[in-house]
Amino acid sequence: MDNVTETSPKKDSAQWLLLTAVFIIATCGLIYELVAGTLASYVLGDSVTQFSTIIGVYLFSMGVGSYLSKYFNGNLLRWFIQIELLVGIIGGFSSAILFITFPLAASFRLILYAIVFITGVLVGLEIPLLMRLLQDRVSFKELVSRVFAVDYVGALLASLIFPLLLVPYLGLIRTSLFFGMLNIIVGWYLLYRFKGEVKRAALIKVMAIAFLLAEIAAFVWSDSIMKLSEQLQFSDKVVYATSSSYQRIVLTHSRKELKLFLNGNLQFSSADEYRYHEALVHPAMQASGSPKQVLVMGGGDGLAVREILKYPCVQHVTLVDLDAAMTKLFTSNPMLTSINKHSFSDGRVSIYNKDAFIWLRDNRKQFDCIIIDFPDPSNFSVGKLYTSAFYQLVKRALSPGGYAVIQSTSPYVAPSSFWCVSETLRSVGFTTVPYHNYVPSFGEWGYIMASMRQDYQVPDTFAIPVRYMSKPVMQQMLFFPEDMKPTAPVTVNRLNNQALVEYFEKEWSHYSDQ
Structure with a gap:
């Protein structure tokens, strides 16, 4: 039997039930895609590449599924329900499988793209089969407009709730399991409503119940799955x-x-983070004279702020960090506040959880010293914070006699990336002072001070409590051996080229492959 017949529930009721199924399918399908992209960016890095390739594979596989749908004949409703159950179990368990296999499997990418491909093929099968089920109930013009309108609305809903509600409150494992259960419930309910139209309905019902119970159990124990991973x-x-x-x-x-x-x-690492943060903060703070107003961008762990607050001259510290979860954690967790010395609870500190580019664009205040402690430029969303456009905003926000400092990745592993930061700062009019130090957890690490002044001098003493910094240490940090010097001219990192991201990806991937 190719279609739901007139002996089924009333025509309008059946039609809207199947359109509701389209809505849920679209929402669930996009959620599985977003989960895979987010998970891949978590464990593999470079979110732009991961999302781009996963979206491409998913859309291609949906096309494969749509093409294969023409070979499905006979009882289309039975086929659709079985596919819905398979989508629910594979998509539902996808994140749990990927989190567990990542630390174990040498070919993780193969497993990742296999799951994305299989899920995409199954989702791609569903819409054509539903359209064939509805073709005798709705005119072709109405059929196409309704099915695709509902499909796109479901995709919109998924794209909105995923970052705002699902990831923060459920996490990736529970999110995929929750929507897997939705797929299974849709299949089970269609089986119940149209049981007279489906052969071997009892066997499929048992399968649906077994799948649903498995996902409920995994949902309850999802924290244990994540901890194991x-x-x-x-x-x-x-x-x-x-x-x-x-x-x-x-x-x-x-x-x-x-x-x-x-x-x-x-x-x-708490064992050696003081080396990194003393080297990041104190050269710029000392060079700025007696800074009263200090801006920190990034640094959501409060460790740079800890070092800044050692200076009695500091009247106010403004910290801008995108992730409120980070600053909240480092304000409240006893293990972490013991490391940052409760720096975020100091009355001189104000915290803004905003995008640094947008915040700095809207800012009209000037600061005596600016500490920039962003993650490495491994993707375009972070790379924009290392561009000439961003450094123009930094220049506007820096007092005439002040210094800014930027953590600038490893000049040993990624010399082109390091010197690209320096060249980009110089392109907007800054004088730069590159330096580096050794942090056992990371190896050689680089920083670049930037100022409108030309007269940087190493201070004779560091008149605040330090464990690492001294005049001889700073003098040594200014010296670059031959294997850290630029070997070729580098391109200025601009918003329209993001050259730094390309340098970084090439150099660090080459290093990790060795």
Whole structure:
């Protein structure tokens, strides 16, 4: 039987039930795609590349599914319900499977794209089959307009609720399981409503119930699944983990140290973070004289602010960090506040959880010193914060005699990336002072000071409590051996070319492959 016949529930009721199924299918399908893209960017980095390739594979596989739908004949409703159940179980368990296999499988990308492809093929099969089910009930013009209108509205809903509600409150594993359950419930309900039209309905019903119970159990135990995945990924014990709208935040602890990972990338180790943060903050603060107003962009861990607050001359620190989950965590978690010395609770500190580019564009205040501690420019969304357009805004916000400093990745691993930052700063009129130091957790790391002044001098003493910095250490940090010097001219990083992201990706991928 090719279509739902006149002996089924009333024509209008059946039509709207099937259109509701289209809406849920569209919402669930896009959610699975977003989950895969977000998860890939968490564990593999470079969100632009991951989302681009996953969207491409998913859309292609939907096209494959749509093409294959012509070979499905006989009881189309039965085929549709079975496919709906398969989408529910594969899409529902997709994130759990990917999180578990990432630390174990050498060919993780193959598993990732296989799941995306299979899910896309199954979703691509569903809409053509539904249209064939509805073709005798609705005119062709009405059929196409209604099905695709409902499909696109479902996609819009998914794209809105995913970043605003699902990731922050459910996390990726529960999100995919929740929508997997929706797919299964739709299949089960269609089976119930049209049971007279489906052969072997009892067997399919048992399968639907088994799939649903499996996903309910996984939903309840999702935290345990995530903990297992992260314990497999990280060598130390995971003591805290959460997903914000922007990143996966994980803390690990051992007898020697506490480590922070963002999307799987190490951000600091309590064993040696003082080397990084003293080198980042104190040269620019000392060079700025007696800075009263200080701006920190990035630095949501409060460790740079901790170093700034050592200066009695500082009257106010403005911190701009995109992720409220980070600043909240480092304001309230006792393990972390013991490291940053409760810097975010100091009355001199104001925190703004906003995009730094937009915040700086709207800012009209000037600062005596600016500390820029953004993540490495591994994708275009971060790369924009290293462009000449952004540094023009930094220049406007910096007092005439002040200094800015930018963490600028490793000049040993990524010399072109490092010197690209310097060249970009120079392109907007800054004088630059490049320097580097050794941080055991990261290796050689680079920083660039920028100012309108030409007279940088290494201070004789660092008149605040330090564990690492001194005049001889600073003099050594200014010296670059031959293997850290630029080997060829570098391109200025602009919004319309994002040259730095290309340099960074090429150099770090080459290093990690060695």
